[in-house]
Amino acid sequence: xxxxxxxxxxxxxxxxxxxxxxxxxxxxxxxxxxxxxxxxxxxxxxxxxxxxxxxxxxxxxxxxxxxxxxxxxxxxxxxxxxxxxxxxxxxxxxxxxxxxxxxxxxxxxxxxxxxxxxxxxxxxxxxxxxxxxxxxxxxxxxxxxxxxxxxxxxxxxxxxxxxxxxxxxxxxxxxxxxxxxxxxxxxxxxxxxxxxxxxxxxxxxxxxxxxxxxxxxxxxxxxxxxxxxxxxxxxxxxxxxxxxxxxxxxxxxxxxxxxxxxxxxxxxxxxxxxxxxxxxxxxxxxxxxxxxxxxxxxxxxxxxxxxxxxxxxxxxxxxxxxxxxxxxxxxxxxxxxxxxxxxxxxxxxxxxxxxxxxx
Amino acid sequence: xxxxxxxxxxxxxxxxxxxxxxxxxxxxxxxxxxxxxxxxxxxxxxxxxxxxxxxxxxxxxxxxxxxxxxxxxxxxxxxxxxxxxxxxxxxxxxxxxxxxxxxxxxxxxxxxxxxxxxxxxxxxxxxxxxxxxxxxxxxxxxxxxxxxxxxxxxxxxxxxxxxxxxxxxxxxxxxxxxxxxxxxxxxxxxxxxxxxxxxxxxxxxxxxxxxxxxxxxxxxxxxxxxxxxxxxxxxxxxxxxxxxxxxxxxxxxxxxxxxxxxxxxxxxxxxxxxxxxxxxxxxxxxxxxxxxxxxxxxxxxxxxxxxxxxxxxxxxxxxxxxxxxxxxxxxxxxxxxxxxxxxxxxxxxxxxxxxxxxxxxxxxxxxxxxxxxxxxxxxxxxxxxxxxx
Numbered sequence: 001x002x003x004x005x006x007x008x009x010x011x012x013x014x015x016x017x018x019x020x021x022x023x024x025x026x027x028x029x030x031x032x033x034x035x036x037x038x039x040x041x042x043x044x045x046x047x048x049x050x051x052x053x054x055x056x057x058x059x060x061x062x063x064x065x066x067x068x069x070x071x072x073x074x075x076x077x078x079x080x081x082x083x084x085x086x087x088x089x090x091x092x093x094x095x096x097x098x099x100x101x102x103x104x105x106x107x108x109x110x111x112x113x114x115x116x117x118x119x120x121x122x123x124x125x126x127x128x129x130x131x132x133x134x135x136x137x138x139x140x141x142x143x144x145x146x147x148x149x150x151x152x153x154x155x156x157x158x159x160x161x162x163x164x165x166x167x168x169x170x171x172x173x174x175x176x177x178x179x180x181x182x183x184x185x186x187x188x189x190x191x192x193x194x195x196x197x198x199x200x201x202x203x204x205x206x207x208x209x210x211x212x213x214x215x216x217x218x219x220x221x222x223x224x225x226x227x228x229x230x231x232x233x234x235x236x237x238x239x240x241x242x243x244x245x246x247x248x249x250x251x252x253x254x255x256x257x258x259x260x261x262x263x264x265x266x267x268x269x270x271x272x273x274x275x276x277x278x279x280x281x282x283x284x285x286x287x288x289x290x291x292x293x294x295x296x297x298x299x300x301x302x303x304x305x306x307x308x309x310x311x312x313x314x315x316x317x318x319x320x321x322x323x324x325x326x327x328x329x330x331x332x333x334x335x336x337x338x339x340x341x342x343x344x345x346x347x348x349x350x351x352x353x354x355x356x357x358x359x
Numbered sequence: 360x361x362x363x364x365x366x367x368x369x370x371x372x373x374x375x376x377x378x379x380x381x382x383x384x385x386x387x388x389x390x391x392x393x394x395x396x397x398x399x400x401x402x403x404x405x406x407x408x409x410x411x412x413x414x415x416x417x418x419x420x421x422x423x424x425x426x427x428x429x430x431x432x433x434x435x436x437x438x439x440x441x442x443x444x445x446x447x448x449x450x451x452x453x454x455x456x457x458x459x460x461x462x463x464x465x466x467x468x469x470x471x472x473x474x475x476x477x478x479x480x481x482x483x484x485x486x487x488x489x490x491x492x493x494x495x496x497x498x499x500x501x502x503x504x505x506x507x508x509x510x511x512x513x514x515x516x517x518x519x520x521x522x523x524x525x526x527x528x529x530x531x532x533x534x535x536x537x538x539x540x541x542x543x544x545x546x547x548x549x550x551x552x553x554x555x556x557x558x559x560x561x562x563x564x565x566x567x568x569x570x571x572x573x574x575x576x577x578x579x580x581x582x583x584x585x586x587x588x589x590x591x592x593x594x595x596x597x598x599x600x601x602x603x604x605x606x607x608x609x610x611x612x613x614x615x616x617x618x619x620x621x622x623x624x625x626x627x628x629x630x631x632x633x634x635x636x637x638x639x640x641x642x643x644x645x646x647x648x649x650x651x652x653x654x655x656x657x658x659x660x661x662x663x664x665x666x667x668x669x670x671x672x673x674x675x676x677x678x679x680x681x682x683x684x685x686x687x688x689x690x691x692x693x694x695x696x697x698x699x700x701x702x703x704x705x706x707x708x709x710x711x712x713x714x715x716x717x718x719x720x721x722x723x724x725x726x727x728x729x730x731x732x733x734x735x736x737x738x739x740x741x742x743x744x745x746x747x748x
Contacts, residue, residue, distance in 0.1 A: 096702075098410065137557050143495035144481040144488060162487055165474020168494045170413040172557045176700055179410040180474055182403030187474050289700070291560060298559035301569055303491045305553050309546075309572065310496060316542060323538035327440045331534040 045307060047273035047300040048135035054154035055194060056132055056221035056276030057208055058228055061288070062117050062260025063215035063242065064125040066105055070207035070216055074103035074129075077195055077206035096128070099181030099190035103129040103207050108288045117260060117282035124281065126288040127216060129207070130177045130192035131268060132156050132276035133297070138169035138178050140299035146189075147178070154221075154276050155196050160188040174272065174291050174298070204246055211244065214254070219247030221276045228266045228278050236261040272297040368452050368515075368734040371598055375728055379597075383724035390717025393710045394471050402474060405710045411703020412694065416711045419693045421468035421718055423551055424686050426501065427575075427582050429461020431590065432508065433544040434583025438613065440537050447606055449737040452515065453594065454587050456735050459508045460722040466505050468718055469498075493553045500547035507539045515733045548579035555692050563696035564634040565648050570624065571692075577621040578685050581655075584614035585681030592675040594736065602671040603737070611658075611668050611677065618655055618681070625652070647687065647695050654684030 075082065075092060080100045082092035094101040106128055111121035118124075136156050138147045146163035149156050158178070169178040169189060181187030195205045203209065208218035217224065224247060234240055236259055243254045261282045268275035271293040279290065286292055309315055397405040408415045431454035438444045439451055470476050481487035482498045489495050511533070517526040552575025555562050568574075588607055595602040629635040638648050658677040662668045694705065707715070730736050 096410075137559070140491050141494060141557050142489055143492040143498055144478070160475070162478065162481060163475050164478045164481055165476065166469075166472075166494060167413040167474060168492070168554075170410055171561075171697075171699075174559050174561065176410065180402075180413060182406075182408060183401060184403075185397075185399060185401040187401060187403075189474075293560070298557045299491075302493060302553060302557040305556060305569060305572060306491065306493060306496065306550075309549070310490075316546060319545070320538055320542045323441060323541050324535055326443075327538040327541075328534040330440045330443045330445075331537060 045300050045303040047295070047297045050134040050221055050274050050276055051152060051154045052222070053152055054132075054134075054221040054276045055219070056154075056224055056278065057129075057194075057205060058217040058219070058224040058247070059127045059277065059279045060215050060217070060228075060231065060242075060260070061125055061127075061279065061281040061283070062262065063213045063257070064105065064127070065213055065215070066107065066125045067212065068105050069210045069212065070127070071101075071104055073206040073210040074192070075101070077198060078102055078190075080190070097177065097179055097191075099179045099183075099187060102190055102192040103127065106289060108283055119283050119287065122283070124283045124288060125215075126281065126290070127207075127279070128175075128289065130156060130194070130277070131175055132192075132194060133272055134275065135273040135297035135299050137172040137174060137272075137297070137299050140303055141168040141172035143168065150196075153194075153196070155194045156191075157193050157196060158189055158191055163189060165189075172298075174293055209245055213257075214242045214244035217243060217247055218245065221274075221278065223247050224278050225266065225269060228269075228280055231259065231280060232262050232264055232266065234259040270295045273300070367738055368449070368736060369738040370519075370734055371731045371736055373731055375731060380724055380727055383720040383727075386713075386717045386720035387724065390714050390720070393714050393717075396710070397471055402472075405708065407705055407708040407711065409703060409705065411699045412697070412705030414693060415705060416707040416715050417468055417472040419689060420707075420715050421472075422465045423689045423693060425461050425465040425468070425718070426551070427548065427579050427685050427689065428586055428682060429458040429465065430544060430548065430579045430583035431455075431586040432458030432511075432583070433541060433548075434580050435587060436537055437541055437580070438610065440534075441541060447610060449603065450587055450591070450606055450610070452512075452735045453590065453730070454583070455508065455512055456515075456726060456729055457586065457590055457722075459505075459512050460725045462501065462505050462508060464718045464721055466501060468714075493550050493557065496550045497547045497554065500543050500550070504540065504543040504547065507536050507543060510536045511540050515729075515735060519733050544579065545576060549573065549576040551575050551579075551689075552692075558697070561697055561699050562692060563637070563644055563698070564632070565629065565637055565644065566688075566692040566696050568628050568632060570628040574621070574625055574628070574688075577617060577624065578688055581614055581618050581621060581681055582685040584610055584617075585678045585685070588614075588674050588678030589682060592671055592678065594730070595671075598730075598736070600736075602674070604669055604671060604674070607671075607674050608665065608668040611662050611674060614681070615658060615662070618658065622652070622655055644696050647691050651684055651687035651691055654680045654687060 071094070072092065074080075080102070083094040083098060083101055085093045085095045094104055096106075097104050104127075106126050108124040108126065110119065110123070113121065113123045115122040116124065132155060134154070136147070136149055139149050139156060141147075143166060144162050144164050146159045147156060147169055148159070165180070165187065167180050167189075170176075170180055178189045178191045180189055195203060198204070198206065204218045205216075208216045211217070217227070219227075227243070227247060231240070238259050239256055240259055241251075241254050242257050243249060245253050260280070263281055263284060265285065267279040267281070267285050267290055268277055273295065279285070281288055393405060402408055406415055406417070432451075435447060435450050435454040439447050470479060473479060482495060483502070488499070510529075514526055514529060514533070517523075517529065549572035552571035552573075555567060555571050556569060558567070560567070588611060591603055591607055594600070626635070629638070638645050657680040661673050661677045661680065667673050
């Protein structure tokens with residue numbers, strides 16, 4: 001019967017210092033990674049910006065008449081079933097985007113709702129669909145690359161055959177866009193993919209194709225941004241020409257109309273590094289459901305932390321090496337004891353056993 | 360130091376059929392039925408999940424909280440094998456057993472929460488997996504850790520089966536798996552905190568910080584010790600044994616030390632980011648914040664002195680307080696202080712709760728079966744026997 005000696009032998013102290021050093025290093029690594037994101041470490045991942053040929057939409061709320069032709073066209077183009085919010089279930093009446101509704105026009109209402117595009121006692125429309133972020137949270141979050149961003153068009157696409165259905169994209173998106181089909185045992189994520197499946201037939205986004213007023217306009221985002229800024233520079237109430245369908249659709253598609261009383265802000269120009277869908281509105285954007293986002297994307301912050309801690313697996317292997325070294329020394333005595341006593345766990349020697357020489 | 364004399368682990372023995380195991384069995388059967396319904400009819404038919412709260416009890420409680428509560432094995436291994444505190448050795452196996460079940464069942468739980476579970480293998484398949492994704496890191500790391508833990512725990516089965524040769528061979532390599540069993544939980548417990556970062560402004564500023572990985576890692580280590588306090592007291596009471604106060608007392612002191620550092624990091628971060636003021640607004644969120652942190656502060660009042668730490672009731676309460684704190688840190692970040700826009704609410708459905716309860720029942724049943732039949736808990740006799748030299 002041996003007893004615990006637990007002697008802090010002469011070599012114990014420096015070793016303990018070493019151990020603390022190892023662990024300290026590991027802790028510092030994690031802390032450093034976290035703090036590093038606040039400054040600019042080597043692994044910092046900058047916010048991505050739009051690819052030069054990025055495609056998108058320009059939605060001008062002052063031109064929208066709320067006809068919801070785009071909602072119906074989107075349903076048809078994506079082969080989605082109708083969703084009902086009324087008792088009679090006569091036609092498609094979704095109240096929000098869902099796994100089966102990728103585009104919807106929402107309404108802002110205030111007071112008497114007399115004036116269109118007025119913040120008080122007015123009403124206004126706002127399109128809700130994927131913004132096709134320059135640096136999408138969903139793409140960063142997806143563990144299996146089911147969400148991808150096209151390097152040329154920048155369209156954020158979804159691949160159901162890759163998806164595991166973890167729904168991290170749903171949680172991560174600041175616009176609440178990817179949605180899961182909870183009604184099915186084999187549910188997919190549903191979201192706008194800018195009608196990328198219709199491009200081969202010479203089509204573009206169905207919502208822009210059918211929009212009678214050009215409120216939803218399709219095109220390269222850099223062209224759309226120029227168009228948006230042109231509108232903001234015009235005096236409210238003056239006359240100007242609005243293109244319809246696609247921005248490069250030609251003058252015969254356009255029409256002349258009055259300039260709205262815009263908020264001087266192109267939503268999507270800088271938010272989270274920019275989005276490919278841009279928006280103009282007369283009512284402040286927060287009031288029509290568009291969140292206030294910083295110019296740095298949260299995907300960049302998240303990936304900076306990940307790359308700082310796990311880049312090339314350097315840090316994990318360094319910590320593993322240190323832990324293996326220390327564990328090997330400390331398990332050794334333990335093992336000897338287990339071996340000589342291991343034959344019969346009921347033997348008296350084995351019963352009290354340990355008496356490990358912790359030195 | 361005869362008080363440090365250790366008992367070798369031995370099976371507790373006794374019948375496997377009693378009221379507790381029967382109740383556990385019924386709860387597990389109920390869970391299995393609900394899982395079957397979920398697989399046939401989908402998540403909408405069984406859960407209250409929606410697109411505003413896409414992660415509910417099965418993810419946040421079963422996996423995020425379940426795995427953190429299963430950090431006992433990791434925390435004790437850190438103490439025994441890295442800081443070479445051999446006196447805690449008898450705690451290793453019981454703690455590891457708790458972790459083994461916690462993690463294995465968390466891994467099983469996530470599978471039927473996955474909307475497209477048949478694609479699960481993509482997470483480990485080059486060409487599919489996305490190294491930028493925090494979820495990928497967490498999923499891959501947890502899976503690896505479950506395998507490592509079964510290897511770490513396998514000596515228990517080898518001893519029982521009398522495979523001493525295999526036991527000895529494994530013993531020579533065990534140090535490496537022990538090291539892996541420390542690094543892997545450090546990685547994914549930290550990453551579970553990082554998971555909040557990409558959600559941006561949807562998570563309240565009191566929980567949205569790039570320091571989250573450090574906060575989650577520290578809280579997981581603390582939780583590990585808290586769970587060991589809790590488990591040791593419950594096991595002692597259930598098996599009518601003496602509480603291992605001689606080990607729990609100094610271990611609780613270690614826990615308090617790490618917890619002091621945790622609170623320092625937590626509040627320094629809030630002050631540095633200038634958002635501490637939000638904790639003083641008259642809001643439900645602020646209340647949730649203070650309840651969470653009160654749970655981490657309470658043990659300092661409960662078990663601050665050596666005498667207080669000799670009191671099993673106080674150790675037990677401190678363990679519960681720490682566990683509650685860790686649970687609330689995770690619930691607050693992922694559900695209570697997560698605001699995805701107006702109009703969304705979530706509270707788990709009855710089937711969701713029954714599955715979560717079923718998982719904890721499976722853990723309890725597994726713990727009982729293994730400790731009664733396999734050499735896990737230290738032999739009870741040694742407490743009665745006077746120490747000899």
